[in-house]
Amino acid sequence: MTKSQGPSSGVEISAQHRGRTREARYREIERYLRELIASAKPGDRLPSEAQLCARFGVSRMTVRQALGELERDGSIERSQGRGTLVAVRPMHRVPGVFLSFSEEMERRGLKPSSRLISAGLEHARPTEVADLRLGHQDRVVRIVRVRLADGVPVALEDAALPERYTFVLDADLTNGSLHKALEARGTIASRAVGTIHARLARSSEVGLLDLPPNAALLVETRLLFDQNGLPFERTETRYVADRYVIDVVHTHP
Structure with missing residues (x-):
């Protein structure tokens, strides 16, 4: 007799939904920051993690995912004490x-x-x-x-x-x-x-x-x-x- 997979499938679907939602939110934050960068000067300070969390109603994990994408492509510089800055293009x-x-x-x-x-x-x-x-x-x-x-x-x-x-x-x-x-x-x-x-x-x-x-x-x-x-x-x-x-x-x- 085959056991029902209903409960475990529901958990999987819920986890997948949360993952897709988090991805959509961090992409939204990333787009917002790229718009700010486009009109900013190198060295300008961007909103802090706390400010971004409050603005978008998300966790720091989601914000850091967006910031990580921008840091990897050289758009921003992050350091303790200085915050997040628009990167200077070499x-x-x-x-x-x-x-x-x-x-x-x-x-x-x-x-x-x-x-x-x-x-x-x-x-x-x-x-x-x-x-x-x-x-x-x-x-x-x-x-x-x-x-x-x-x-x-x-x-x-x-x-x-x-x-x-x-x-x-x-x-x-x-x-x-x-x-x-x-x-x-x-x-x-x-x-x-x-x-x-x-x-x-x-x-x-x-x-x-x-x-x-x-x-x-x-x-x-x-x-x-x-x-x-x-x-x-x-x-x-x-x-x-x-x-x-x-x-x-x-x-x-």
């Missing part, structure tokens, strides 16, 4: 092309600006003495700035120039271009050499660049030469790895 630098930060951002249609951390004269570091061909007691003009694109922190830049370039301290180092100030006084960047490596952000960099702890950085050290072949600037720039990509091209010898 910008790609073309290999072999030398541009200042301001020139590069302007070509992308972005507004470059800086947050000045410090600017002044100090004794040169050993690496700067060697690269800039200075004496061991020489000083450098040091300018430390957070570089921004449309108001979003992209990099932390530490630039050192020989003391003869003290005049750049009178330039607009927040909204202006350091290289344009140099060009106005006859120094034109013609070539650059450098290295790139990756490391985790330090605590001071996390705060300045608005990053979660242990975020990755791309650190580029660059030595610039003027039109006469003389080195005039050594810069260490720490790029936020998920906001800036350096493309490379390889050819077979």
